[in-house]
Amino acid sequence: MSGADKGNTYLEQVVAQQAVLEDDLKSRRSQSQRGAPPFPPAPAGAPGQTGPGGPGALVKRDRALGAGGSGPDSGGPGPVDVRISGFWRWKNVLVPPNAFVVHTRRGRETPLHIGLGVSFRFNPSTDSFLVVPGATQTILINAYCICGELQGVLVQGYVQWIIQDFSIAYRKLDFGDDQDPMRLVNLQLKEQAEAAIKDKVSTMGVRDVLSDKQPIIEELTARLRGVAEGEESGDEGLGLRIVTVQIKEAVVSSSRLWENLQKPYRAEQGQLARLAELQAEEVIAQREMASASLKESQRVEYERELAELRARNEAARFDTEVAEKLRRTKREHDDSRQFAELETETTRHALRMERDRHAEEAETGRLRLEREQELKRLALAAELETARARAGFRHEQALQELERDRAHAAIENERTPASVQAELIAALPGIVEKLPAPAELRSVTIGGTDPTSVAGLVAQLTAVVGALREAANDTPPDA
Numbered sequence: 001m002s003g004a005d006k007g008n009t010y011l012e013q014v015v016a017q018q019a020v021l022e023d024d025l026k027s028r029r030s031q032s033q034r035g036a037p038p039f040p041p042a043p044a045g046a047p048g049q050t051g052p053g054g055p056g057a058l059v060k061r062d063r064a065l066g067a068g069g070s071g072p073d074s075g076g077p078g079p080v081d082v083r084i085s086g087f088w089r090w091k092n093v094l095v096p097p098n099a100f101v102v103h104t105r106r107g108r109e110t111p112l113h114i115g116l117g118v119s120f121r122f123n124p125s126t127d128s129f130l131v132v133p134g135a136t137q138t139i140l141i142n143a144y145c146i147c148g149e150l151q152g153v154l155v156q157g158y159v160q161w162i163i164q165d166f167s168i169a170y171r172k173l174d175f176g177d178d179q180d181p182m183r184l185v186n187l188q189l190k191e192q193a194e195a196a197i198k199d200k201v202s203t204m205g206v207r208d209v210l211s212d213k214q215p216i217i218e219e220l221t222a223r224l225r226g227v228a229e230g231e232e233s234g235d236e237g238l239g240l241r242i243v244t245v246q247i248k249e250a251v252v253s254s255s256r257l258w259e260n261l262q263k264p265y266r267a268e269q270g271q272l273a274r275l276a277e278l279q280a281e282e283v284i285a286q287r288e289m290a291s292a293s294l295k296e297s298q299r300v301e302y303e304r305e306l307a308e309l310r311a312r313n314e315a316a317r318f319d320t321e322v323a324e325k326l327r328r329t330k331r332e333h334d335d336s337r338q339f340a341e342l343e344t345e346t347t348r349h350a351l352r353m354e355r356d357r358h359a360e361e362a363e364t365g366r367l368r369l370e371r372e373q374e375l376k377r378l379a380l381a382a383e384l385e386t387a388r389a390r391a392g393f394r395h396e397q398a399l400q401e402l403e404r405d406r407a408h409a410a411i412e413n414e415r416t417p418a419s420v421q422a423e424l425i426a427a428l429p430g431i432v433e434k435l436p437a438p439a440e441l442r443s444v445t446i447g448g449t450d451p452t453s454v455a456g457l458v459a460q461l462t463a464v465v466g467a468l469r470e471a472a473n474d475t476p477p478d479a
Contacts, residue, residue: 015142015154080131080181084122091122095131100166103129114167132175132182136162136243139186143194144253145201145209152253153209155197155216159189160243161228168239189224193245196223206252206261213247221245424461 080099085092095101097117104111106126113120116134139159147153163169173188175181200219201209209216224245230237252261 080133082131086122089123089125091124092119093122093129094119098134100132100134100163100170101129102166102170103127114170116166130170130175130181132163132166132170134163136160137182137186139190139193141190141193141197143197143201145198147201147209148203148205151206151257153201153206154249154251154253155201155209155247156249156251157193157197157217157220157245157247159193159220159224159245161189161224161240162243163239164229164241165236165239168236170239172238173240189228192227193220193224196220206257209250210252210261213250216247217245220247 080096082096082099083094085094093101093103095117100116101113101118101120102111103113103118103120103122104127105123112127113129120129122129137160139161141155141157141159143155143157145153145155174184177183196219197216200216204215221242225242226237228238228240228242
């Protein structure tokens with residue numbers, strides 16, 4: 001990829017996913033025995049730490065692939081869990097049922113035990129054994145190829161193989177890695193697979209590689225089976241069997257070329273989409289025009305029906321108005337006639353009422369005069385009766401006063417001088433208190449009168465009172 005090209009995002013995603021898958025396929029047991037993760041952690045800020053494959057996915061890819069994608073840590077599962085019991089020369093080796101084992105002894109050309117899941121007695125001083133996993137192995141392939149147009153293409157795939165004849169495999173293959181016996185075998189098969197893919201891709205065009213991966217799969221399968229399973233000429237091969245060969249991805253490394261390859265299809269799809277849009281717009285326009293025409297015709301029909309309905313309504317309303325006017329005119333004429341008759345009857349009734357009123361007023365005046373005369377006569381009679389009653393009453397009062405005076409005079413005449421004198425003496429203090437204080441005292445002697453008689457006593461008192469009055473009149477106001 002040239003420096004002028006931008007980063008190929010799809011390529012980075014594919015490589016990162018491949019690195020994550022390769023890391024997941026490694027045996028956790030193998031990683032724990034090594035005491036460290038399969039790849040050193042990427043330094044902070046290193047490129048490729050973020051992206052679709054997770055943090056550090058591209059760094060793992062670079063570490064795993066090295067130069068050309070064949071790193072030392074790529075491989076299958078870790079060593080087999082073999083249990084050894086006993087002591088010194090009397091030991092027993094217990095092999096899992098899914099592991100191949102070969103047991104040899106010093107001085108013997110053929111193995112003592114060979115096969116799948118075979119356990120045996122073991123003497124460390126004379127015996128040796130090799131245990132290899134019997135499970136299917138998966139090799140992940142990242143082949144950076146150059147196609148016939150001299151363009152970089154990344155081809156990703158995987159190969160699954162299994163040990164078919166361990167008696168041949170243990171003699172031709174190197175299972176001597178203590179940590180991962182399959183590592184070197186996987187590495188060798190991986191290099192052969194990448195070489196076969198590169199040879200096949202170099203004879204193909206970019207479009208052929210991207211569109212049809214079957215030729216690459218057939219070429220890779222033929223080569224690996226020829227090496228692993230042997231040729232038809234009679235070569236026994238490596239004692240392995242290729243289970244499956246698959247190509248996952250084929251990605252152009254150059255982002256510019258990748259975009260250019262996609263442009264015709266995108267342009268064609270855009271053209272189809274645009275044509276579909278134009279066709280849809282045309283159909284919609286026709287539908288809209290038909291709908292508009294239908295709406296317009298319906299509107300004209302509705303307007304015509306509405307005009308007819310309005311005309312009928314106007315005619316009915318005109319007829320109704322004319323009939324109403326005729327009815328009102330007739331009603332007004334009848335009302336005028338009835339009103340004139342009513343006015344005539346009212347005038348007659350008013351005249352009759354006026355005449356009755358005058359007659360009633362005349363009768364009322366006559367009755368009023370008669371009543372006034374009667375009232376005057378009654379008032380005069382009442383006054384005469386009242387005068388008579390008052391005269392009789394005054395006469396009665398005069399008679400009563402006369403009788404009372406006679407009785408009083410008789411009583412007074414019957415009183416003795418001593419009682420009259422005693423009464424006057426008893427009343428003198430009060431009379432004296434009410435009289436003003438005299439400035440001088442004068443004594444008057446009335447001669448010729450008997451002081452012992454009532455007349456004489458009254459005469460004396462009268463003289464005394466007169467003297468006091470004169471004295472009071474002669475006293476100045478300041479005194």
